[in-house]
Amino acid sequence: MKIGINTFGCEHGRSGIGSYLISLFKNIDSKTKHNFILFGEEIDRYTYSEAFANSFEAVNISTKKPVLKLWHRIGILSFIKKQKFDIVLYPNPISFMPARFSVPSVALVQEIASLALAEKPFFKRAFIVRKLKKVHKIIAGSQYIRKDLIQLGIKDAKIEVIHNGIDHSLFYPHRELTGDxxxxxxxxxxxxxxxxxxxxxxxxxxxxxxxxxxxxxxxxxxxxxxxxxxxxxxxxxxxxxxxxxxxxxxxxxxxxxxxxxxxxxxxxxxxxxxxxxxxxxxxxxxxxxxxxxxxxxxxxxxxxxxxxxxxxxxxxxxxxxxxxxxxxxxxxxxxxxxxxxxxxxxxxxxxxxxxxxxxxxxxxxxxxxx
CATH class of the missing domain: 3.40.50.2000 (Glycogen Phosphorylase B;)
Structure with a gap:
């Protein structure tokens, strides 16, 4: 299975969702039969290189937000077809996800959607909610997010809750640090x-x-x-x-x-x-x-x-x-x-x-x- 992962809107690993992707990729079994391909800005080739050194496709377009929005409405479908993805994962669906899907697609929601949408104009809120209703599956980062999505009108059966993990090799008590x-x-x-x-x-x-x-x-x-x-x-x-x-x-x-x-x-x-x-x-x-x-x-x-x-x-x-x-x-x-x-x-x-x-x-x- 060839899985495409959209890195647009993940702030080159510096945001919460960017850190999530880095941690997720590091812990995918190297023996997996699936082929993961990240796509986004050229700079992200290096952001995620530790986990996926040779599995990145750069999208050579302007990084201005209106251009990226337009590409996700029109250009992404031909890109997906060319790459022959079987499934596409969208880590920042509030900002960057197409309005229709040519292959099975998964939205990764790590924020309270209603809060993220609150300050947007009504027509934009409705448009984003409609996309979330159309996507094939949603992975929610908590039960709290799941309940929030349901209140927005998304069917419970479409939502799967998967909690984030902790890197225990990194986060442990550093008792050797005793100085003032x-x-x-x-x-x-x-x-x-x-x-x-x-x-x-x-x-x-x-x-x-x-x-x-x-x-x-x-x-x-x-x-x-x-x-x-x-x-x-x-x-x-x-x-x-x-x-x-x-x-x-x-x-x-x-x-x-x-x-x-x-x-x-x-x-x-x-x-x-x-x-x-x-x-x-x-x-x-x-x-x-x-x-x-x-x-x-x-x-x-x-x-x-x-x-x-x-x-x-x-x-x-x-x-x-x-x-x-x-x-x-x-x-x-x-x-x-x-x-x-x-x-x-x-x-x-x-x-x-x-x-x-x-x-x-x-x-x-x-x-x-x-």
Whole structure:
């Protein structure tokens, strides 16, 4: 079976879906009988080269969004025919997926579709939903996403939930890091600190509420803790930068920008806790990665986070900075609670692996072909 995978809209591996593809490809059994061919911009040949060095077809068109949109409406069908794909996988179907399909096709939905569509004009929302209804199969990253898709009118039978995995060879407790300062060039981060790994965008990420909570925590405890916000700038990132600048403890808030995924385990391991206040996450992979490195996780009881954290996290109302601050204080002062949460987290994440994710994904593709 020859499977085409569309890499347009995956931000060259720097987005969540881009990281997903890299991890998925690394864990597809090398003995598989199937032939996977990625296609997209020439630069992506090198983005995914570690997993698929000789399995990439460059599409030589302008990278301007209107041109890409037009190609996905018209040009992609002849490209698929020329490549003789048996199945095509679309990792970013909200942005780049054709309106009709000449071969069995699968949409990979890793975000809350209703949220992604909310700010689009009505006719665009309707057009994208119609495409999702037409595609042969949808792989949803969580039960929360599945329910959201059903509310948009997509049939439940079309949706298969496959959770993301964790790279346990990368995300594990780095107990050898014992110094007062974490040095990962070009960064030098003084401990102790709390960590929030998420793109700086949108009000639903709740960065400003976390900053308010951190201010309350610092004011009450006089602690030396810092707050590390790790993620590249997205829409409305300027509001988050302004909130940091306005904080009474701005000098203790550190923004890393985009942080290399391969160095995240060290960043997590040296933190006192991972704090994740986002209220609209379709997939809670960052909290699993944090647990796997042996630190406690505090997160909002919202979106897909309870699905991914189970009973292994300390939950809070993300709209309530006072409650967040109280939980920060608890996790710092209650050593027994810390130890219990770390132990429970390490046990919980054992059920998530990229090998399982890859195997289940191939099973969906094989069933579709049959």
């Amino acid at each position: 300062t974490l040095v990962i060039k070009p960064f030098s981060i003084k401990r102790p600190y709390f960590i929030y790994v998420s793109r700086l965008q949108g009000e639903h990420k709740m960065h400003r509420e976390l900053i308010d909570a951190f201010d309350l925590f610092k004011s009450k405890t006089k602690s030396e803790h810092r707050l590390v916000l790790s993620g590249s700038d997205g829409d409305k990132a300027d509001l988050i930068h302004k909130a940091v600048a306005a904080s009474a403890y701005a000098e203790d808030i550190f923004l890393t920008g985009h942080f290399p995924h391969e160095n995240l385990p060290e960043l997590y391991s040296c933190a006192d806790a991972s704090v994740f206040p986002s209220i609209a996450e379709g997939v809670g992979l960052p909290i699993l990665e944090a647990m796997a490195t042996g630190i406690p996780v505090l997160c909002a009881k919202a979106g897909s986070l309870p699905e991914f954290a189970g009973n292994s996290a300390l939950y809070f109302d993300a709209h309530n900075p006072v409650e967040i601050a109280e939980n920060l204080e608890r996790i710092v002062n209650d050593e027994k609670l810390r130890e219990t949460m770390i132990e429970n987290g390490l046990d919980w994440v054992k059920r998530f692996s990229w090998t399982k994710t890859a195997d289940k994904t191939i099973e969906v593709l094989e069933n579709l072909e049959a």
